Amino acid sequence: MGKIIISENVTLDGVVQDPTGDEDTGRGSWFTWIGEQDRAAWAEVEHEEALGAEALLMGRLTYAYFLRRGWPSRTGEWADRLRSLPKYVVSSSAVSGWDTTTVLTGIDEVAKLKEEVSGEIIVYGSGRLVHDLIEHDLADELRLMTYPVVVGAGRRLFPETSGVKPARLIGTRAVGDSLALLTYAMR
Template sequence: MGNIIVSENVSLDGVIQDPTGEDGLGRGSWFTCIGDKDREAWAKVELEEAMGAEALLLGRRSYAYFLARGWASRSGEWADRLRSLPKYVVTSSALEGPGWGNATVLKGDVVKEVAKLKRQVDGDIVVYGSGRLVHTLTQHDLVDEWRLMTYPIVVGAGERLFGETSGVKPMRLIDTHTVGDGLAFLTYRPVRDA
């Protein structure tokens, strides 16, 4: 059985939108506010996570984001690992242009398709970015773990990690540690009825 792992870069006030300033929100570039030591430590955590993953689950826009930034042709251990992983992309249309490799489009009812994917993949299915998809997965209790790389900045506006839900979603903090000098890496799991 697969585990859906939401892995996000997030500001102190929960913003996940436009961390690099490329989306035109006007409040971006908070991802680049960290120093070299923090960036190196962040990259190490990300590589370790990728090495432990069995698949990626992405929304169409996040898949396109990775492609536009050259991840399909980058070199290095991290890029090689992401390229080799099966990628499942939630979209209502076909993927356009050259792809990232090992990509499968999940069409139809997102909740049913992801539940089916969890039954098919044994291990961690990591979700990067994909804000709208994460909201849907959270609403339908499909997320097994949230890994939040928290940046020491308040953005003040933008799409947040958690949107409105139909009810309270209790979580349990299972791990926390400092990454570099200024990032907090928080890991939560849902508290489910026994």
């Protein structure tokens, strides 16, 4: 059985929206507020995570973001690893761009995927999908790369849920000089 890992970049106040400023929200680009040394440390952690993954799971918008950012044609070990992983996209329509992509049409298919894959299934971004995974108790772990900025408004990682969703802190790690990676087991 697979383990669904939600891996998110998040601000101190829980905002996940517009980290690179692509959405032109006026409160975006908070990802760029860290220095090059911190960005390099972040990339190292993300590369490590990809090396431990068996598959990637994304929503359609996050998948399109990866395509816009040129990940299918990037070079380097991290890009090579992401390219080699099977990718699953939850979408009601077809997607294209990466050779190793399968479309899943709903949360029931995600539950089946979890049964079929052995190892870590990493979820990047994908706010709506993350909400559904937490709501349906399919998420096993949260890895929150926390940025030292308060945005004050925007989509947050945790919108309303049907009830309390307990988590247990299982790890903390300083990343560079200003980031914190907080890891929680769900349930």
